[in-house]
Amino acid sequence: MNQLFAVITGSALGCVIRWQLGARLNALFPNLPPGKLLVNLLDGFIIGAALAYFLRHPGLDPA
Numbered sequence: 001m002n003q004l005f006a007v008i009t010g011s012a013l014g015c016v017i018r019w020q021l022g023a024r025l026n027a028l029f030p031n032l033p034p035g036k037l038l039v040n041l042l043d044g045f046i047i048g049a050a051l052a053y054f055l056r057h058p059g060l061d062p063a
Helices: 002-025 034-056
Strands: none
Touching (some): 002 034
16 A cells, blocks of 8 residues: 555656646747656656665565
8 A cells, every 4th residue: 555655646746746847947948848858857867766776775675
């Protein structure tokens, strides 16, 4: 149940952040969607950091 709550919370936060950045930054550059670009770069960084952390700590309990 905790994993489901974490996924739901992360998805909701990601959605709101993506929408906010898109609404604020896309108005500055209408020909290029900088909000989407910035969010995708941040997502890649966060996923890479999480992957590096979990690879360095293989003994973590998955639950």
